[in-house]
Amino acid sequence: MTSATDAGLPTTPVAEQALRRRLGATLVAQGALTEAELRRVLAAQHDDGDGTGRRRRLGRILLDEGLVTEHQLAAALGELLGREVVDATSVPVDPAWAERVPRGIALRAQALPLGPGPDGLRVAVADPTDVVALDDVRRLTGEQRLDVVVTTPTQLHELIDRVWRLAPGADIEGLAVAEPAPSEEEEVADAPTVRMVDAILAEAVRVGASDVHVEQQRDAVRIRLRVDGVLRELVALPRGVGRSLTARLKVVAGMDIAERRVPQDGRIRLSVEGALVDARVSSLPAIHGEKVVVRLLPAAATVQRLADLGLADDQRTALVRALEAPQGLVLITGPTGSGKTSTLYAAINETLTPERNIVTLEDPVEIELPGITQVPIDDRAGMTFARGLRALLRQDPDVVLVGEVRDVETAELALRAALTGHLVLTTLHTNDAVAALPRLVDMGVPPYLVASALSLVVGQRLVRTPCPRCRVPYQPEPEVLAALDLTSDDLAAAGAQPTRGAGCATCGHTGYAGRHGLFEVLEVGTALRRQILATPSEAELADAARTQGFHTLREQGLALACAGGTTFEEVLRVTRVGL
Numbered sequence: 001m002t003s004a005t006d007a008g009l010p011t012t013p014v015a016e017q018a019l020r021r022r023l024g025a026t027l028v029a030q031g032a033l034t035e036a037e038l039r040r041v042l043a044a045q046h047d048d049g050d051g052t053g054r055r056r057r058l059g060r061i062l063l064d065e066g067l068v069t070e071h072q073l074a075a076a077l078g079e080l081l082g083r084e085v086v087d088a089t090s091v092p093v094d095p096a097w098a099e100r101v102p103r104g105i106a107l108r109a110q111a112l113p114l115g116p117g118p119d120g121l122r123v124a125v126a127d128p129t130d131v132v133a134l135d136d137v138r139r140l141t142g143e144q145r146l147d148v149v150v151t152t153p154t155q156l157h158e159l160i161d162r163v164w165r166l167a168p169g170a171d172i173e174g175l176a177v178a179e180p181a182p183s184e185e186e187e188v189a190d191a192p193t194v195r196m197v198d199a200i201l202a203e204a205v206r207v208g209a210s211d212v213h214v215e216q217q218r219d220a221v222r223i224r225l226r227v228d229g230v231l232r233e234l235v236a237l238p239r240g241v242g243r244s245l246t247a248r249l250k251v252v253a254g255m256d257i258a259e260r261r262v263p264q265d266g267r268i269r270l271s272v273e274g275a276l277v278d279a280r281v282s283s284l285p286a287i288h289g290e291k292v293v294v295r296l297l298p299a300a301a302t303v304q305r306l307a308d309l310g311l312a313d314d315q316r317t318a319l320v321r322a323l324e325a326p327q328g329l330v331l332i333t334g335p336t337g338s339g340k341t342s343t344l345y346a347a348i349n350e351t352l353t354p355e356r357n358i359v360t361l362e363d364p365v366e367i368e369l370p371g372i373t374q375v376p377i378d379d380r381a382g383m384t385f386a387r388g389l390r391a392l393l394r395q396d397p398d399v400v401l402v403g404e405v406r407d408v409e410t411a412e413l414a415l416r417a418a419l420t421g422h423l424v425l426t427t428l429h430t431n432d433a434v435a436a437l438p439r440l441v442d443m444g445v446p447p448y449l450v451a452s453a454l455s456l457v458v459g460q461r462l463v464r465t466p467c468p469r470c471r472v473p474y475q476p477e478p479e480v481l482a483a484l485d486l487t488s489d490d491l492a493a494a495g496a497q498p499t500r501g502a503g504c505a506t507c508g509h510t511g512y513a514g515r516h517g518l519f520e521v522l523e524v525g526t527a528l529r530r531q532i533l534a535t536p537s538e539a540e541l542a543d544a545a546r547t548q549g550f551h552t553l554r555e556q557g558l559a560l561a562c563a564g565g566t567t568f569e570e571v572l573r574v575t576r577v578g579l
Helices: 013-029 035-045 058-064 070-081 103-109 131-141 153-166 191-206 239-252 313-324 340-351 385-395 408-419 436-443 447-453 478-483 488-494 526-533 538-546 553-562 568-575
Strands: 111-117 120-125 146-150 175-177 211-216 220-227 230-238 264-272 275-284 291-297 328-333 358-362 373-376 399-402 423-428 454-466 471-473 499-501 512-523
Touching: 013 035, 013 058, 013 070, 035 058, 058 070, 070 146, 070 153, 103 111, 103 131, 103 153, 111 131, 111 153, 120 131, 120 153, 131 146, 153 230, 191 211, 191 220, 191 230, 191 239, 191 291, 211 239, 220 239, 230 239, 239 264, 239 275, 239 291, 313 328, 313 340, 313 454, 313 512, 328 340, 328 408, 340 358, 340 399, 340 423, 340 454, 358 385, 373 385, 385 399, 385 408, 399 408, 408 423, 408 436, 408 447, 408 454, 423 436, 436 447, 436 454, 436 538, 447 454, 447 526, 454 499, 454 553, 454 568, 478 488, 478 568, 512 553, 512 568, 526 538, 553 568
Parallel strands: 120 146, 328 423, 328 454, 358 373, 358 399, 399 423
Antiparallel strands: 111 120, 175 264, 211 220, 211 291, 220 230, 264 275, 275 291, 454 512, 471 499
16 A cells, blocks of 8 residues: 555654645745745744644645645645656546545545546545545545646646536536437447537537637547637546447437548537527547547527627717618628627617518528528539529518628629618628728729729727636736737826726636727728728728728727726737738
């Protein structure tokens, strides 16, 4: 049996005192603590008993007083005891081994088995000096050789929560995925796999994720969620479960599980706490196995109103004016993930009246809206945007939504439709609103057609907002301000009140919760039409736009950051243009 002494851990009060001193010295050497702070805390331990003769651990006191962070303490313990320090958000966990230690004991002992390794059972702990906790793990798992790795208490607590949410025996209330027809592969119908998939999807819905990524790696299956536009690790599972997970997802999405060599697409309808959630599933062959991405689609009831998108009053007024016009082209621009689809649907909602015939061409149809005709694009069947748009215009439409302009033929058709008595809404991938004008001309559309038909261009981005539970004032780094062409004096002169999230359990320790739209709205008036006909450069068009009061995305973002609605780092992230 491996003893505490063999593991290099203290077993006597004298040894524990020596360890505390060495821990303090390590923190001082790492620059996390000063000598004066260490002496004060060590002296305070003599008067910090609980009446039982025991004193609080040095690490606990340092954390409680805010003298060191959890990461600094974990790094010091790892260095002191020669233990690996791991990021518990990304370590593979075998649920079968993890569940051998009951959840309550794992939380109390701050220890969780991860699975067998070459040096014994890998166990993640927050305090590697806690020999009682390690003895509990040995007793409950039956394994005497432990390979102890160190992580932070917060990460360990979150890992324990994830394991029990995702474990085969997890109780996920309110989730029911429609059962597929019986499969030839037994692994697809395996009950633990079914519950695992259900639990992952339920967790994605619970945290408001837009996408679920199931990625088979060389030694693990990584599950990540895209929350507020940024991927976040959910859990890393043993590689052996990867094939079962992907097979289950493909079956419920109506895809061919026997075909692993080509990409496939499918759809799932989930019921979560009584609410239906539609999801789009995409598989892609990769070297270690198929990657599956599940896109969770918002319900029609969650389509936002224009008033709730974050447009300034004058911007919203200009957009509504364009939407109320009987004809013209309204163009929404921005990169993938900037919220263009949400703006399109909000605009369609704004124009939805019994007097208007609204028809959409989408690839694919993401949100089903009552009262309009929605047509899916199917390239394999020859139903392209251009072909669909020609057919659609024979359906007597008042308002036409074209999901995306991908080629000159579609662009020219959309512009000609806007000239002949139709209101056309579509999207284009450009960096900003002004860039959309030369982009259409560069695609091959005649300048006169762009100048005559284009009514309004909206450029947009989504920035994350500071978590309301942990937001605190802060001073942006000089490098960030310099990249934004600002200084700290500029912030002071503007009366800025920068805030950011410190990180808490509510926001997944990201410091952000939710997103806010940044918009630039460019009305194409008479002066700008003359500029377009002269085929000017993008810089000349931008100058012309500014003369009519146009404000850029960065200007809108900086105003929001100064008011504490986002961070300056976020503004830089979403408005930075590559060299």
